[in-house]
Amino acid sequence: xxxxxxxxxxxxxxxxxxxxxxxxxxTTCMKAGLTTGxxxxxxxxxxxxxxxxxxxxxxxTAAGADGAGKVYLCNNATDDTFYIRLDLHDTIxxxxxxxxxxxxxxxxxxxxxxxxxxxxGGSCPYEYxxxxxxxxxxxxx
Amino acid sequence: MATELIPTLTINDTTTFSDTINFSVTDSLSVTxxxxxxxxxxxxxxxxxxxxxxxxxxxxxFVFIKNTNTANAYSVxxxxxxxxxxxxxxxxxxxxxxxxxxxxxxxxxxxxxxVVVEYAYWTKA
Numbered sequence: 449x450x451x452x453x454x455x456x457x458x459x460x461x462x463x464x465x466x467x468x469x470x471x472x473x474x475t476t477c478m479k480a481g482l483t484t485g486x487x488x489x490x491x492x493x494x495x496x497x498x499x500x501x502x503x504x505x506x507x508x509t510a511a512g513a514d515g516a517g518k519v520y521l522c523n524n525a526t527d528d529t530f531y532i533r534l535d536l537h538d539t540i541x542x543x544x545x546x547x548x549x550x551x552x553x554x555x556x557x558x559x560x561x562x563x564x565x566x567x568x569g570g571s572c573p574y575e576y577x578x579x580x581x582x583x584x585x586x587x588x589x
Numbered sequence: 590m591a592t593e594l595i596p597t598l599t600i601n602d603t604t605t606f607s608d609t610i611n612f613s614v615t616d617s618l619s620v621t622x623x624x625x626x627x628x629x630x631x632x633x634x635x636x637x638x639x640x641x642x643x644x645x646x647x648x649x650x651f652v653f654i655k656n657t658n659t660a661n662a663y664s665v666x667x668x669x670x671x672x673x674x675x676x677x678x679x680x681x682x683x684x685x686x687x688x689x690x691x692x693x694x695x696x697x698x699x700x701x702x703x704v705v706v707e708y709a710y711w712t713k714a
Contacts, residue, residue: 451602549616
């Protein structure tokens, strides 16, 4: 069985006076239903320029009902003012500034759940990995 | 007063493909208030709970959130408060680390049963 493990640690030595912060969590990336691992992956890196406008990171899909995709995205820009905005179709998820990354679940079964990225401020090299279920691509909207 | 937060993500897979997937990425974040240390909220099926309120202005808050449920196939949807658009679903034991847009907010929606969600957030300085 596919066994992709994602682990996160979040630490800080000065967030709370007198005590340090140490959060740790780990999970195996599973398909919806939690019995089978996600065995498909898309990984890559590219450079997103402001001239690119909105760019589809991942098209919406029609198949894979209740899909339980996972998305990793990192902005490798070095200028602190350059950021990548991630949208879920027409909804802003958030902004990744230089060096920032995200890891979030993605409902790939929704035909409105196209993942869209756009660079602001300047060109942003980025890398990504999408762990996913079977899919049928639909037309962008 | 800004403080430093260091999040690290590690992805590892030695079974799915002929090659091993193993990478790690870390970051150094300057964060400030509003912030919330680790806390939990129980969200019933079809009920919602606010994780980060829609602030009404653009900004970034870093959110760690985990579904602590281990029994049954209960889950929570992550969705914006503004528009209630669903990003995705956290199944048993799954977590996310997301730089959310403070102008959209974040809430969870219980699916199929009561789920205890653990979360913390910090606002980008």
